[in-house]
Amino acid sequence: MDKNMNILIVDDYKTMLRIIRNLLKQLDFDNVEEASDGSEALAKLRAGNFGLVISDWNMEPMTGLELLKEVRADQRLKNLPFIMITAESKTENVVAAKQAGVSNYIVKPFNAETLREKIEKVLVHA
Amino acid sequence: MHDGDTVEQAVRQVLTSINGDLSPKETLLLGELQGLAEEITRARQEMAALKVVDINTSHIPVATDELDAVVAHTARATDEILDACEGLERLAPALPAASATAIIGATTRIFEACSFQDITGQRIGKVVTALKSIEDRLRLVEERFGPFPSSATEPARTDVPEGRALANGPQLPATAASQADIDSLLASFD
Numbered sequence: 001m002d003k004n005m006n007i008l009i010v011d012d013y014k015t016m017l018r019i020i021r022n023l024l025k026q027l028d029f030d031n032v033e034e035a036s037d038g039s040e041a042l043a044k045l046r047a048g049n050f051g052l053v054i055s056d057w058n059m060e061p062m063t064g065l066e067l068l069k070e071v072r073a074d075q076r077l078k079n080l081p082f083i084m085i086t087a088e089s090k091t092e093n094v095v096a097a098k099q100a101g102v103s104n105y106i107v108k109p110f111n112a113e114t115l116r117e118k119i120e121k122v123l124v125h126a
Numbered sequence: 127m128h129d130g131d132t133v134e135q136a137v138r139q140v141l142t143s144i145n146g147d148l149s150p151k152e153t154l155l156l157g158e159l160q161g162l163a164e165e166i167t168r169a170r171q172e173m174a175a176l177k178v179v180d181i182n183t184s185h186i187p188v189a190t191d192e193l194d195a196v197v198a199h200t201a202r203a204t205d206e207i208l209d210a211c212e213g214l215e216r217l218a219p220a221l222p223a224a225s226a227t228a229i230i231g232a233t234t235r236i237f238e239a240c241s242f243q244d245i246t247g248q249r250i251g252k253v254v255t256a257l258k259s260i261e262d263r264l265r266l267v268e269e270r271f272g273p274f275p276s277s278a279t280e281p282a283r284t285d286v287p288e289g290r291a292l293a294n295g296p297q298l299p300a301t302a303a304s305q306a307d308i309d310s311l312l313a314s315f316d
Contacts, residue, residue, distance in 0.1 A: 015204050016244045022212070022237045026230060058248065063289030087248055087296030089303040094311050096292055105308050108296070109241045112234050114305060 001123050003028045005051030010034075010041040010067065011085075012059040020054060020085070023112045027119070038062025042070050045077055051126075052119065057086035057093070065100060072101040081122040085110065178268045186261045193250045193257075204243040211236050248296050 007029055009020045017034045024032050033048070035041035037059040045053065053071065057064040064084055071077045084097050085106040094105055103122040106114055140156060148156070211233040218226040296302070303311075 011244075013244045013247065015201055015208070016241065018205075018208055019237050019240050022208070022215075023234065026234055026237075057289065058293045058295065063287065063293060065289030065292070066287050087245055088293060089295060089297050089308065090292075091303065091311060093292050093295070094303075094308055096288060098312060098315050105312060107303065107305050107308055108245055109238070110305070111238045 001120065002051065004031060005029070006031045006033060006049060007052045007054065008033050008035060008041060008044055008048075008050045010036070010038065010053065010055035010059070010064065012036050012056065016056065020115075023115055026112060027116050029119075038064060038067030038070070041067055045071065045080070046074070050080065052123065053080060053082045054085055055082065057084055057088045057097075065096060068097065068100045068102055079126070081126045083118055083122055085115075173267060178264050182261055182264050182268065186257050186264075190254045190257050193254050197247050197250050200243050200246060204240050207236060207240055245296050 007024060009017055009024070009032060011017050011020070011034075014036075017036075021032050021034070024030075033044060033050075035044050038055070039062045041053070041055065042062070044050075053067075055064040055067055062070075064086065068082055068084070071080055071082060081103045082101070083104045083106060084102050085108060086093070087108045089107045097105055103125070104118045106118055136159070140159075214229055215233050218229045221229065
């Protein structure tokens with residue numbers, strides 16, 4: 001697993017971005033960039049070189065699901081590992097995310113161990 | 127003039143314009159109209175007693191402001207906690223290995239626990255949205271001072287992105303899926 005890869009974390013709660021960044025740092029991922037909604041994330045993804053996206057679902061104006069669909073529709077980004085971290089835990093949400101091509105799904109509140117496990121799983125299959 | 131007054135006036139006009147005896151059918155109809163007028167008048171009095179204006183101009187705005195303040199306060203407190211944790215982490219390299227490990231373990235648990243702020247913020251946001259919806263509906267009552275007009279129904283949602291339409295979380299603990307449930311559901315696709 002390349003711990004030097006660039007990771008984009010997307011959430012409209014600054015505190016949540018900070019928490020995820022700190023947890024990633026403890027997992028030895030130091031190259032972390034942030035975006036506060038799907039639109040900003042998409043612009044950063046198209047302009048940069050990322051190995052993983054970790055995104056919230058419920059954001060304005062572009063949700064995490066719409067971001068995921070845009071990523072999967074983009075020729076250059078379509079294979080990018082994409083983990084959804086969200087409080088949306090209904091079956092219909094998980095199914096919609098899976099159908100849109102999510103790599104894995106973490107329900108909030110979560111712990112560092114779950115984050116590590118999901119990242120490892122996603123990157124092994126990338 | 128309100129609906130109840132209009133009906134009462136109509137009944138009176140009908141009664142004064144009638145010459146001779148009423149048929150049983152006419153008597154029944156007028157009786158029902160009179161009852162309807164009384165019902166409308168009573169409903170208007172009950173709605174006035176609710177003090178809709180107070181609810182809309184004071185109670186709901188205060189409640190939403192209070193909830194916004196709760197979110198702001200918890201956000202500030204969480205940031206303070208995170209500042210302190212990051213400060214402890216910076217000390218770790220200078221400590222003996224066992225102590226550094228203990229510090230990192232403790233700060234990890236604090237980081238995890240701090241995600242409460244996101245969850246509570248979203249829950250409070252849902253309550254604020256519900257209160258604002260009540261406020262809008264009460265405003266309609268205030269304008270019409272009568273039964274709910276048909277325009278009080280939710281406008282049809284069109285062109286809503288799927289992500290927005292499905293964004294209803296966080297779920298309450300009793301109905302929320304666990305991470306194990308999510309994993310199992312995802313595995314069912316493989």
